Amino acid sequence: MSRYSAAEIEAKWQQAWDQAGIFEATREGDKPKYYVLEMFPYPSGRIHMGHVRNYTMGDVVARYKIATGHNVLHPMGWDAFGMPAENAAMAIGGHPKDWTYQNIADMRAQMKPLGLSIDWSREFATCDPEYYGQQQALFLDMLAEGLVYRKNAVVNWDPVDMTVLANEQVIDGKGWRSGAEVERRELTQWFFRISDMAEELLEALDGLENWPAKVRLMQENWIGKSRGLQFAFGLVDGFDGHDRVEVYTTRPDTLMGASFVGISPDHPLAKTLEREREDVAAFCAEARKGGTTAEAIEKAEKMGFDTGLRARHPFDTSCELPVYIANFILMDYGTGAIFGCPAHDQRDFEFATKYELPIIPVFEPLDGGAEPLPEAFVPAKSDKTRFVRGFAGDEVQTGEEAVNAAIEFCEANGVGQGVTKFRLRDWGLSRQRYWGCPIPVVHCAACGVVPEAKENLPVQLPYDEDGTPIDFSTPGNPLDRHPTWRDCTCPSCGAPATRETDTMDTFVDSSWYYARFTAPHAATPTDMAEAEYWMNVDQYIGGIEHAILHLLYSRFFARAMHITGHLPKKAIEPFNALFTQGMVTHEMYAGAETTREAGVSSDEEEGQVINAGRETRVKYYFPEDVIRFEFNGRPKALLRGAVEKEEIDAQNVIALNEFWEFERRRTKTVGEEDNALDVIPSAKMSKSKKNVVDPASIISAYGADTARWFVLSDSPPERDVEWTASGAEAASKHLARVWRIASEVANAPEAATPEADEALLREMHKAIDEVTKGVESFGFNAAIARLYAFTNTLARSGAGKAAKTGATLTLAQLMSPMTPHLSEDIWAMLGGEGLVATAPWPVADAKMLVDENVTLPIQINGKRRAEISVPHDMPKSEVEKIALAHDAVVKALDGAQPKKVIVVPGRIVNVVI
RNA sequence: GCCCAAGUGGCGGAAUGGUAGACGCAGGGGAUUCAAAAUCCCCCGCUGGUAACAGCGUGCGAGUUCGAGUCUCGCCUUGGGCACCA
Numbered sequence: 001m002s003r004y005s006a007a008e009i010e011a012k013w014q015q016a017w018d019q020a021g022i023f024e025a026t027r028e029g030d031k032p033k034y035y036v037l038e039m040f041p042y043p044s045g046r047i048h049m050g051h052v053r054n055y056t057m058g059d060v061v062a063r064y065k066i067a068t069g070h071n072v073l074h075p076m077g078w079d080a081f082g083m084p085a086e087n088a089a090m091a092i093g094g095h096p097k098d099w100t101y102q103n104i105a106d107m108r109a110q111m112k113p114l115g116l117s118i119d120w121s122r123e124f125a126t127c128d129p130e131y132y133g134q135q136q137a138l139f140l141d142m143l144a145e146g147l148v149y150r151k152n153a154v155v156n157w158d159p160v161d162m163t164v165l166a167n168e169q170v171i172d173g174k175g176w177r178s179g180a181e182v183e184r185r186e187l188t189q190w191f192f193r194i195s196d197m198a199e200e201l202l203e204a205l206d207g208l209e210n211w212p213a214k215v216r217l218m219q220e221n222w223i224g225k226s227r228g229l230q231f232a233f234g235l236v237d238g239f240d241g242h243d244r245v246e247v248y249t250t251r252p253d254t255l256m257g258a259s260f261v262g263i264s265p266d267h268p269l270a271k272t273l274e275r276e277r278e279d280v281a282a283f284c285a286e287a288r289k290g291g292t293t294a295e296a297i298e299k300a301e302k303m304g305f306d307t308g309l310r311a312r313h314p315f316d317t318s319c320e321l322p323v324y325i326a327n328f329i330l331m332d333y334g335t336g337a338i339f340g341c342p343a344h345d346q347r348d349f350e351f352a353t354k355y356e357l358p359i360i361p362v363f364e365p366l367d368g369g370a371e372p373l374p375e376a377f378v379p380a381k382s383d384k385t386r387f388v389r390g391f392a393g394d395e396v397q398t399g400e401e402a403v404n405a406a407i408e409f410c411e412a413n414g415v416g417q418g419v420t421k422f423r424l425r426d427w428g429l430s431r432q433r434y435w436g437c438p439i440p441v442v443h444c445a446a447c448g449v450v451p452e453a454k455e456n457l458p459v460q461l462p463y464d465e466d467g468t469p470i471d472f473s474t475p476g477n478p479l480d481r482h483p484t485w486r487d488c489t490c491p492s493c494g495a496p497a498t499r500e501t502d503t504m505d506t507f508v509d510s511s512w513y514y515a516r517f518t519a520p521h522a523a524t525p526t527d528m529a530e531a532e533y534w535m536n537v538d539q540y541i542g543g544i545e546h547a548i549l550h551l552l553y554s555r556f557f558a559r560a561m562h563i564t565g566h567l568p569k570k571a572i573e574p575f576n577a578l579f580t581q582g583m584v585t586h587e588m589y590a591g592a593e594t595t596r597e598a599g600v601s602s603d604e605e606e607g608q609v610i611n612a613g614r615e616t617r618v619k620y621y622f623p624e625d626v627i628r629f630e631f632n633g634r635p636k637a638l639l640r641g642a643v644e645k646e647e648i649d650a651q652n653v654i655a656l657n658e659f660w661e662f663e664r665r666r667t668k669t670v671g672e673e674d675n676a677l678d679v680i681p682s683a684k685m686s687k688s689k690k691n692v693v694d695p696a697s698i699i700s701a702y703g704a705d706t707a708r709w710f711v712l713s714d715s716p717p718e719r720d721v722e723w724t725a726s727g728a729e730a731a732s733k734h735l736a737r738v739w740r741i742a743s744e745v746a747n748a749p750e751a752a753t754p755e756a757d758e759a760l761l762r763e764m765h766k767a768i769d770e771v772t773k774g775v776e777s778f779g780f781n782a783a784i785a786r787l788y789a790f791t792n793t794l795a796r797s798g799a800g801k802a803a804k805t806g807a808t809l810t811l812a813q814l815m816s817p818m819t820p821h822l823s824e825d826i827w828a829m830l831g832g833e834g835l836v837a838t839a840p841w842p843v844a845d846a847k848m849l850v851d852e853n854v855t856l857p858i859q860i861n862g863k864r865r866a867e868i869s870v871p872h873d874m875p876k877s878e879v880e881k882i883a884l885a886h887d888a889v890v891k892a893l894d895g896a897q898p899k900k901v902i903v904v905p906g907r908i909v910n911v912v913i
Numbered sequence: 914g915c916c917c918a919a920g921u922g923g924c925g926g927a928a929u930g931g932u933a934g935a936c937g938c939a940g941g942g943g944a945u946u947c948a949a950a951a952u953c954c955c956c957c958g959c960u961g962g963u964a965a966c967a968g969c970g971u972g973c974g975a976g977u978u979c980g981a982g983u984c985u986c987g988c989c990u991u992g993g994g995c996a997c998c999a
């Protein structure tokens with residue numbers, strides 16, 4: 001073979017690894033363990049470049065750790081439950097299970113050629129009954145520990161489809177599918193008691209040193225701890241048993257600026273009033289209208305209703321404040337009631353302006369110190385309030401200080417007490433869906449809600465029992481409609497009973513899969529001995545989009561699993577290190593109209609960027625950028641990305657609601673619907689098909705090593721990388737060059753000059769040093785740049801055969817985490833021992849990293865003016881002497897003495913004149 | 914509105930406070946070839962200069978330092994997170 005043939009080589013070495021079984025993880029041996037994990041994919045049916053990048057990074061880490069003497073666990077599985085499968089069943093018939101397992105088979109077939117160091121013997125899908133059965137066992141244990149409970153919750157209810165809608169599925173207050181006005185309805189749902197752990201989940205963030213600061217911060221904000229004062233306003237005249245209104249405030253220092261009290265329409269007092277007064281009922285009905293989406297809230301006008309009730313100010317009993325019901329007050333934060341201080345709160349200010357309530361500043365608008373007031377309301381002569389003086393003297397305090405002083409003051413005066421609140425809510429896990437893990441409880445007329453007996457697990461989803469197909473043709477939960485599945489007996493009394501038909505949020509599935517990988521076939525959720533050995537995940541890699549929900553839920557679950565005896569204490573923070581990688585982007589046209597205007601013909605070359613005129617950039621998100629499906633019989637593809645809206649012709653964008661249905665599976669983080677998510681039909685997509693980079697076609701054209709090399713080479717891993725055809729071409733050429741260089745080593749002269757050998761050896765050790773540092777610090781792009789440089793050195797070196805052979809073997813080794821097949825081939829070609837995959841990582845010789853002679857720049861007043869070459873270990877004084885004798889320095893000094901000479905050994909000389 | 918991050922050639926990007934622009938892409942020139950592909954060599958921040966060289970240069974403005982892309986402060990721009998959260 002005289003040319004590098006990726007297809008041949010890659011198949012050959014994958015087979016060799018398989019036969020050697022080197023990626024199968026066992027607990028044997030005394031090597032330190034290392035668990036590397038990439039966020040597992042949703043089986044959409046096709047892998048994309050985002051997957052390639054994610055798994056390549058994980059593979060680099062895994063292979064490097066193998067080479068450095070670790071016992072590595074590197075598993076792969078499938079996040080397989082969720083809406084797309086159910087929608088496919090709805091749109092094209094068939095069963096979600098068949099659709100899913102077919103997709104898994106397809107994706108596995110596409111992933112295998114990448115040559116990943118995965119222990120496939122541990123593979124599972126979350127829709128395997130073996131997995132979700134253990135998840136049900138876990139649920140029952142959590143139920144027994146009080147970590148799960150049932151309560152009423154307000155949800156978006158579509159009265160036509162008779163289903164609960166996620167916030168993202170409510171568009172302009174209407175159900176995405178039915179178009180019916182969405183109602184807010186109270187339903188009984190299951191919840192994880194995650195809010196009880198808010199404090200701990202927050203505090204433990206500090207210990208996650210190897211997590212990106214950004215992710216920790218996002219979680220901190222999400223948990224949203226706040227310190228404030230909770231106290232009661234007494235009502236002047238009580239109403240039907242209500243004689244006080246409890247409020248919570250984070251700004252007790254503005255208490256003297258209170259001009260009204262507001263309560264939520266869902267507040268108990270409002271509900272009582274509603275029952276007895278028609279005008280209140282009418283207002284509350286109006287206020288409750290509209291969904292709970294961020295968009296609906298944004299648009300809603302601030303409305304208030306004066307109940308006529310009056311509240312007494314706790315520090316000024318002569319002051320009576322009106323009690324309003326207001327639509328902007330949420331029942332589920334704080335106490336569902338507030339006091340309004342229009343002078344120091346924008347929202348209260350708007351409300352007060354609208355209803356002509358007094359605006360009472362409590363701080364002077366001093367320079368510095370005091371917070372600025374809305375300009376119109378800075379009083380001519382400021383009224384330094386009694387309150388500020390009362391507890392803080394004349395000094396106007398700000399921020400936390402003022403708040404704490406106010407709390408202290410209030411507590412001392414018997415007005416309420418300081419409390420800590422969190423934004424984090426309990427995690428509602430009930431989904432009215434078929435394709436999810438059934439919640440293993442039974443409803444019994446006599447016993448109520450009864451946990452299913454463990455010996456009856458798994459509670460399996462019905463497939464096609466008794467020839468009764470699952471009915472996906474109509475909206476709602478197919479489990480509800482199933483004629484027999486719900487029927488069961490009560491595990492407690494044995495009487496006929498009904499199964500719970502809600503299934504679990506798919507985030508539950510992904511909250512503990514990392515633990516299951518340590519013992520994927522254990523008869524209990526985990527095997528403690530295995531968990532003790534393998535946990536924690538040493539390096540977790542995935543997309544930033546999971547910064548909050550998935551990672552927070554996993555942290556909660558790990559704690560819950562410890563409490564229920566399924567994980568050791570050390571695993572309550574399951575991911576020691578986290579790396580969030582960027583996306584793979586690619587320029588493209590957004591739709592056929594645009595494409596035609598740009599003058600693109602269909603026979604343009606694959607992947608070429610054709611015209612900059614109307615192109616736009618699309619970000620391919622991990623893990624599922626493109627979902628192919630049929631909708632109403634038409635083939636479509638969904639593309640989620642930052643397409644600039646105005647670039648897209650309206651007719652090319654299918655309805656957002658179709659998109660959201662497919663997105664619901666991954667329950668969007670709140671507010672993400674604002675992220676310009678656009679959807680392009682595949683009919684249009686195929687016309688501009690050249691915009692989609694399909695890993696399979698790249699691999700068949702260039703080979704896996706090229707794809708791997710490229711996705712790592714161009715950008716830092718945490719940043720987005722743009723896929724370009726020329727970049728892929730360059731990667732391919734480079735690998736072919738390395739192979740060629742290796743195959744020509746045999747032609748090198750037996751003996752060369754010792755200088756040439758020495759020089760190559762030094763370069764080699766420098767390369768070892770820098771590449772190792774790069775790989776260890778996720779500086780893959782820098783490591784690759786160093787490998788390019790070393791390759792250039794090697795190619796031009798006049799060293800002899802032995803030195804060149806050694807250098808080439810080392811090059812192959814250093815490249816092996818990124819291009820394992822090519823490296824393996826070169827290793828074998830040059831007589832390396834065994835497999836390069838298991839060969840010990842080369843170690844740089846510190847002595848070889850420093851050259852005998854170094855070039856030092858000479859600066860004069862910080863500007864480079866000359867350079868000298870001196871031995872690296874020459875004493876400072878000698879260096880100084882030589883520098884001062886340099887022509888350029890002598891000339892600049894012009895006979896004068898330098899003020900100062902700074903010599904940094906091996907670095908620089910600076911002469912200050 | 915609140916919080917966070919990032920701004921370096923035509924492009925992606927290098928650079929423990931110590932020669933800014935490594936490495937790659939794109940571009941230009943050349944060798945090889947009947948020709949091409951492939952390969953190899955050279956140039957490539959801006960301005961002036963044939964050149965040697967000089968001046969300028971890491972978003973803008975200050976500061977610390979012998980020395981700042983890197984540290985501090987203030988702006989500008991872009992990106993991200995949170996949000997009727999009291």
